[in-house]
Amino acid sequence: MVKFFKLVKNEYIKNLKKISTIIMLIVIVLSAIGLSAVSAIAKHEMQSDKNIIENADEVSLYQEENQWLEDTKPDGYKKDIAVNKYLEQKGFKPDSWQAAFAFNVKQNFDESILFAVLDDVIGGGDWKAACRALSDNAVNTAQKWEYEYRLENNIPFGDSWKDEVIESVAAAKSTIESVGDATDEESANNRATAEDIEKVGLYRLENNISENTADAMSLFDTYEADQVTFWTVFFQSTSLVSLIGLLIIVIAGSSVASEFSQGTIKFLLINPVKRWKILMAKYFTVISLGYVMLALLFLIMIPAAGLIVGFDGVSAPYVYVSGGEVHEISSFLQAIKLYLLNSVEVIVMATFAFSLSSLFKSAALAIGSGVFLMLSGSMIVQILALFKQDWARYLIFANTDLSVIYNGNSLFPQHSLTFALIVIALHMVVFLITAWDGFVKREC
């Protein structure tokens, strides 16, 4: 065992003394900083867009709408005008929670009661009395649940994150109600999604979790500056794992082949060490270097995202539903999970390049085919899936993106995680046997 680690140490020294490896590490650091910087710029842009809207004169917005209502006279326009005037008079901006509340409840009441309720809730009166009235006048059970829940748990209106969560749970409940017992696929999916939202929402309310990083959307799907947080950027950094994949293919592809091309293989193999041990040390080094790079990216992302985007919400947990149960884990743990899921592709491609490396003695060929397949593999599978070629599910590239398969978004129906892992394992065995055959039995 000591001997094996000495062999690994040799391989590490060889890799780390190469300028190319040092450049790779620098590229990883720079890409982490770059991603954070781009996110910060995007956030800044969204912020200034929002500011332009907010700077619009709110009074004029109410007046404009009233003018339009007067002109078109839709049903109940008189009540709408009255509400707008009420909000304008009280000085609540159109994007305030008070305005949203008024908008939500105005169809539930006659004008006579409506303003009493509004006074109670947003004018600082007896919100519980208003809540009871709201409950009595609820249009569906989901709405009724919302007001009763507020009364029961003493949650007044205007508590921004709780309002949001309560509304999302109410919306989920109303979805579940409307789907009913329908058994078609779409309804079932909608029901399952709504049930998850309900469970997570209730869990957050019970445990007073103001922020859930599971809601952190992809950077590319966000338009609200508030949603570009530490964790949005951090989770986005998993896309940089592919970059590490490319770098590791370069290292794996030259691991064995460069010994041949530089002629150092003879001095390596003349030592009293069996060839398979040397090969294993090389493979272990390649794979572990991949994880060293992942760890480096992870550790650099913390200060990079924190200092450039901000540490707000860094302690928020990740709350999700799995197997019908709500789980709460640290967001750091979730980020590690995401990194590890993404690393599977890196390992598979590195193993592939490694086997080519010992088969062809040519680093360029091994690196070239590894990179080409990594970049084109998923595209090839997509095209095959498009033409309903179901056998393509047996291809390695259809199985490496575990997070997609795990979430049930695979291109192939009934594509389970177990199936993917078996396909990956079989390919890995083939790759390693090829490497073995190319190295251990080679005449040199």
Next chain:
Amino acid sequence: MNNNTLLKVSHLNKSMGGRQILHDISFEAYAGEVFGFLGPNGAGKTTTIKIAVGLLSLDDGSIMINGIDVKKNFEKALANVGGIVENPEMYKYLTGMENLKQYARMRKGVTQQRINEVVELVKLSNRINDKVSKYSLGMRQRLGVAQALLHRPKVLILDEPTNGLDPAGIKELRDILKETAHKENICVIVSSHLMSEMELMCDRVGIIANGRMIGVHSLEDMISASNSKFSEFMIRVDDNAAALAVIDVAEDKKKLVDGVIEVSLPTENADEEISRINFMLINNGIKLYTVSQKENKKLEDVFIELTEDQKGGGQIG
């Protein structure tokens, strides 16, 4: 089997690409000697050495190093071997010292002190911390020797070690090899295609040509083979025909070459014979101008004679 046998090659056969490269190669090398492995380019020297250190597989036969079969117990057998095969190519982006440390980690019992010792021995101390990419071929060759000596191997196998060395470097290397072989009682095996080189450092020489072992000779044998029982003398006189008739040695021992008479005389009493011939010539009125001894055959000539019988030679280096 000799108790001191450190390398024993028995009935080695090897084919590559459908062509048989080695035919039944057998020889032994002993502790305390420098064994020369001599043959023209492509005779199979490097192939034999590569098989001995496990770089190539063997079809048939066996290699025993210090009594351990290389095929059956590679790690234990190779623990006794140090070597350079073909060119001394090391990691260019590492320094000489870093390279040596790489090999030290793969072998047992190599201390930093030992590393410094071999560096001193091959006279690389002042350049050992430079990158190998800056080394000359001679320096890389010396680094290769240092690498081979690191773990105090019992068998040192060097394939064409004088390649790229200047005359002073060759002499140094020769001294290092002789000294280590004789003082530390190890077996040094050196391959070369130059007899003149072997002459100066080897105790015994194995000659290989066209994939076959032609013979193993001690250097002393070869020297005495060249100093055969007869010595050649050239006699210049005024009347060759008369002189040939007068000189009373067997017909096949005297001949006329380029106007000079050449005679073969038994080496042990050549002086007596010459004075007798001198006497006879003078008695018969033949004028004697000069008598001179022809130089002995060089070992190089013996080597060429031996290998020329094996027409062609191999093509694989």
